[in-house]
Amino acid sequence: MVNLIAQTACFGLLPKTIGTVSLTEVDAGPVTLIAPHKGQQKTVSAALKTAIGLGFPAPNRSVGTSPRxxxxxxxxxLLIGAECPDLAEAACVDHSDAWAIVQINGADASAVLARLTPIDLRASEFKRGHTARTLINHMTGGITRLGAQSFEVMVMRSMAGTLVHDLTQAAENIAARAELSG
Amino acid sequence: MRLPCPICGDRDRREFYYQGHAGMLDRPARDADPQAWNNYLHFRENPAGETRDLWHHEAGCGAWIVVTRNTVTHEVSGSVLAEKST
Incomplete structure (x- = not known):
């Protein structure tokens, strides 16, 4: 049998530090998409709560840290960081290795993301634990706030290279401007 | 331009795909007469005032929504999920 070597989505591209911002890939472990059948969200939420201690999140929110x-x-x-329990009332699809997930940390993290996405990233509007499905430059993806200066950006794995390129370019532009005015 | 998504709140127009008038939701019965199908497929109102449009929040939550807007003032006055619109 051929022994294949598993590579993460951003293998060879990250980590990077540009100006005040650092980009690091997140190895999410097992990821499962959970889509409750029509009208079954409460049942699924209760089943999840029993199995992993976390319920089904409200729209634009994330719950838990690991798993989450x-x-x-x-x-x-998406259930991230734990094997999916048996959920009879939901469609569960394995998304492990399907996403490219990048953490962006640093003082200018929100300034960098503001160049790429149309959503309001201010801390008063987009708080820790908030998540959004939105545009990241030309790609559809997700943005989650992890902390005051920390975000997580995710797109489908096939677009990992573009995501790193776009984040790098935005971060370089911000750093260049800071250098000019500094 | 921002559109109100019932799930995500106000979002940029770039996140949405425009489908057309919300009349597309009122599909005639399979055995409806040809005139009804003709009207459904080809005839659209062109109102000066309030109209309802179907938008898809494709770069967001993925919901189909019905947005009410005014063609005279360009005011967007609300939206509901297409599955809940009557």
Missing amino acids: VLWCGKEQA
């Missing part, structure tokens, strides 16, 4: 459940669309959520 991240809302990712109408009546859909």
Whole structure:
């Protein structure tokens, strides 16, 4: 049998530090998309709560840290960092290795993301534990706030290279401007 | 331009795909007469005032929504999920 070597989505591209911002890839471990059947969200939420201690998140929210459940669309959520329990009332699809997830940390993290996404990233509007499905430059993806200067950006794995390129370019532009005015 | 998504709140227009008048939701019965189907497929109102449009929040939550807007003032006055619109 051929022994294949597993590579993460951003292998060879990250980590990077540009100006005040650092980009690091997140190895999410097992990821499962959970889509409760019509009208079954409460049942699924209760089953999840029993199995992993976390319920189904409200729209635009994430719950838990490790494992965690991240809302990712109408009546859909991603269970990240734990094997999916048996949920009879939901469609569960394995998304492990399907996402490229990049953490962006640093003083200018929100300034960098503001160049790429149309959503309001101010701390008063987009708080820790908030998540959004939105545009990241030309790609659809998700943005989650992890802390005051820390965000997580995710797109489908096939767009990992573009995501790193776009984040790098935005961060370089911000750093260049800071250098000019500094 | 921002559109109110019932799930995500106010979002940039770039996140949405425009489908057309919300009349597309009122599909005639399979055995409806050809005139009804003709009207459904080809005839659209062109109101000066309030109209309802179907938008898809494709770069967001993925919901189909019905947005009410005014063609005279360009005011967007609200939106509901297409599955809940009557």
